């Protein structure tokens with residue numbers, strides 16, 4: 001599965017990289033960057049948790 005972040009929607013709450021630190025990271029301003037874009041298993045679960053907890057609906061898994 002492929003995980004992506006719409007950086008135009010991200011406002012830097014940080015929930016994704018706190019809850020899914022192996023998939024998401026913060027840039028120097030606190031906005032989300034994807035560390036691993038092709039995920040399965042535990043990484044997919046982290047990606048889903050991040051997506052489900054993003055208040056801006058900025059994370060997509062396809």
Ligand code: SF4
Nearest residue numbers: 010011013014016054
């Ligand atoms: S939870 Fe959403 S808004 Fe917050 S840093 Fe992650 S992608 Fe951005």
